[in-house]
Amino acid sequence: MDTGDTAWVLASAALVLLMTPGLALFYGGMVRSKSVLNMMMMSFISLGTVGVAWILWGYSESFGPDLGHGLLGNPFSHFGLHGVMDQVYGGIPGPAFVAFQSVFAIIAVALVSGAIADRAKFTTWTLFTVIWATIVYFPAAHWVFAFNGYAANTGGWIANNLKVIDFAGGTAIHINAGAAGLALALVLGKRVGFGSDPMRPHNLTLVMIGAGLLWFGWFGFNAGSALGSGALAAGVWIDTLAATAAAMLGWLLLEKFRDGHATSLGAASGVVAGLVAITPACSTLSPIGSIALGLVAGMTCAWAVGLKHRFGFDDSLDVVGVHLVGGIVGTLGIGLLATTTNSPAGSASVSGLFYGGGLNQLWRQAVGAAVVLVFSFVVTYAIGWVLQKTVGFRITEDDEMAGIDQIEHVETGYDLGHLFGGSRTHRAPQQARTTTKEGAGV
Structure with missing residues (x-):
């Protein structure tokens, strides 16, 4: 067991845990003042529900022995983390790996909430977090993150058979959450006044603080996925910085040319778009490639957030435009920009189309992204529809x-009565x- 690697993984887990309160601030500032506490609570509750579910059956379902065809880990093999606490995986103790992956599950669920801001029953959302994590996220995590011979002899089909590269969760987390957000937005319908009444963010200071915490925590999200404190983690850290900085600039440039103003909301959103896009690609791109990916992601996501008005769906806080679209850009970007030269993974990586690798990796990335997108959308829509018809999902x-x-x-988020x-x-x-x-x- 390597104590340095263990320390880095545990520190990274703490950084990623901080991202969920950061997301609560980011989302909370973007809604109207009469919704800020509910919006923040929708993130915070996943810390409780998903945290417990992960320990009881989620880890086993994601990383336990495969039940067949790389589709699902056995949820009962390590129920309550049985048989894991005294194990060592790749130089780090089993509990450290469990801890690191737990915070990924928590924030993946919390991300979905932004699509249905202002209109979801909190009790039903709380129930949804457990159901969605169990039926959608844990299986997808098994497909993408469970490599053969790491935590179990046989893992998921996307990682081991299709050989999609997703270093830190572009498919399992961001495409997954973005597709789920779209499905729930369609099930719950539009907010009252959507498209006619102003629904501006009530506190852009909170938004920028939240974006800053997300960026800070994301270094644990990406560099921590190296599961060690060596050169790979350092290279991933640099690629994460490069893409995120470029994406913020790309979003602001598009805003300036399109609208005449560069906004603080655009800067914060560009940061998140860049973080999302570089997440799957941070081990395989060079720093120059990361800048290129970030610029494309920032501009593409800034354009994509307007699609909800064109197509008439109410994705309240642009989960689709940022996480789904950004996740697709990053996942496909690997098939174009991956290089064995000057990238963190070096010779262990593959070459994309622009570096002489042909279409081999690009088609794999496209299939992996499409499968997770369709799976998440269809199953989430079904979950949301059943909850709406039974216990009720939308408030009156x-x-x-x-x-x-x-x-x-x-x-109330702001008790100002004493001022008057x-x-x-x-x-x-x-x-x-x-x-x-x-x-x-x-």
């Missing part, structure tokens, strides 16, 4: 107009439901 129109924070949590001489009070949910449209929300 009156409750939405009154403000989901008051209805679902009986709280009033006492500290909470409006009861029954009173909130009678609020007219003209008097709704702040």
